[in-house]
Amino acid sequence: HYDVVIVGGGGHGLATAYYLARKHGVQRVAVLEKGYLGGGNTGRNTQVSRSNYFYPESGAFYEHSLQLFEGLADDLNFNVMLSQRGILSICHSPHEMELHRRWANAIRMNGIDSRILSRGDLEKRVPQLRLDGRYPVHGGFIQERGGTTRHDAVAWAYARRASALGVDLVQQCEVRGMQTTDNRVMAVETTRGVITADRFALCVAGHSSQLAAMAGLRLPVTSIPLQAFVTEPVRPVFDTVMMSAKVHVYVAQSDRGEIVVGAGADLYPSFAQRGSLDIHRDAFSALLELLPMFGRLRLMRHWAGICDMAYDVSPIVGPTPVENLYVSTGWGTGGYKAIPAGGDTLAWTIVNGRPHDLLRPFQLDRFRSGRLVDEGAASGVAH
Structure with a gap:
């Protein structure tokens, strides 16, 4: 029997377990993972960390996450290889440039760094960029503090510290059912037997709807693949993270030299x-x-993560109508960058029995009231 059972051994599940043990002193915590730690979406993304979101609610949450990323290596005593090389968004028309100005100004009003770049600025910052091709580049904006981390390092850093604090990390343990009584989850039925707990949390990304259904809960979430690729490695040639929402591509170079x-x-x-x-x-x-110079490179690997897409492209984190069941879902394309803040705030919510202040806008009941937080544009890719 445990105080808290967390289903899902990815970044969010491991971070939640770590903060429960370290910040709140919860002694009996288990993380159940049907495969291996970090083998789901945590290991199937492009490793981007940023907080340049439009709405104040989203900006505050992701800024908290970015700040935690900035101190994560010291906190976990593990090098997560944070590289704050800047997140650069480019635009391809005067109309899109005007929207970028409004977006960048809104970000600054949220107290988050953001700077508009002209064509001349882009030419200096990214000399490889073709400015006058089929999609002419008119400018863009950048968050200098944004960047990347190593996803496997983040997962293992949280797992290592959580284990040292007494958290049970149970791999190859698939949840296949839930035992419920009086609107409470009493136990989960797994391939390793029945496990009971006082509280349960689902941190299973694209499989959230399936697991929630075991408790009789229907979530407003759709599971959609999001694909990524890497090329053969080359010497350092690209020192930023660049994205274009118009042509639906974003690109960076990993620490191993691969173009992601x-x-x-x-x-x-x-x-x-x-x-x-x-x-x-x-x-x-x-x-x-x-970036025509990358045409000489060979594709080495490709994969997809399963995005848990909420209807307003914002997360759903906190308590559910099932009395002792909590969810962390609806992250869409923003799950990786939210790992530290997602774990920190969900742990606080589980311990205190009410949503953390940063999570109040992202509760399940917003779909009943119509108080949505539509961040489709700030996600950086098409949906």
């Missing part, structure tokens, strides 16, 4: 964790239009 490319989300619901040729074609045609 992300694309728009697929157009159909699926639980597949693999790529598809049409997305490959569209993403690489956009990439080569903007």
Whole structure:
């Protein structure tokens, strides 16, 4: 029997377990993972960390997460390889440039760093960028503090520290059912037996709707693949993270030298964790239009993560109508960058029995009241 059982051994589940043990002194915590730690969406993303969101509610949450990322290596005593190389968003028309100005100003009003860049600024910052191709570049804006971390390092850092604090990390343990009584979850039925607890939390990304259904809960979440690719490694040639919402591509260079490319989300619901040729074609045609020098590189790997997409493209984190069941879902394309803050605030919510202040806008009841937080544009890719 445990005080808290967390289903899902990815970044959010491990971070929640760590903060429960370290900040709140919860002694009996278990993380149940059907595969291996960090093997889901945590290991299937492009490793971006940023807080340049439009709405104050989103900006405050993701800024808290970015600040935690900035101190994570010291907190966990593990090098997560934070590289604050800047997050650069480019635009391709005067109309889009005006929208970027409003976006950048809104970000600054939220107290978060953001700076408009002209064509001349972009030419100096990214000399490889084709400014006058099929999609002419008119300018953009940048968050200098944004950047990347190593996803495997983040997962293992949280797992290592949580384990040292007494958290039980149980791998190869799939949850196949839940025992409920009087609107409470009493136990989970797993491939390793029945496990009881006082409180349960679901941190299972694209499988949230399936797990919640075991407790009789229906979530406003759709599971959609989001694909990414890497090329063969080369010497350092690209020192920022650049994205274009117009042509649905974003690109960075990893610490191993690979060019990491992300694309728009697929157009159909699926639980597949693999790529598809049409997305490959569209993403690489956009990439080569903007950065033609990468046309000589060979594609090495491609994959997909399963995005848990809420209807307003904002997360759902906190208590549910099931009395002792909590969820962390609806992250869409922003789950990785939210790992530290997601774990920190969910742990606080579980211990205190009410939503953390940063989570109040992201409760499940907003879909009943219509008080949505539509961050589709700030997600950086098409949905």
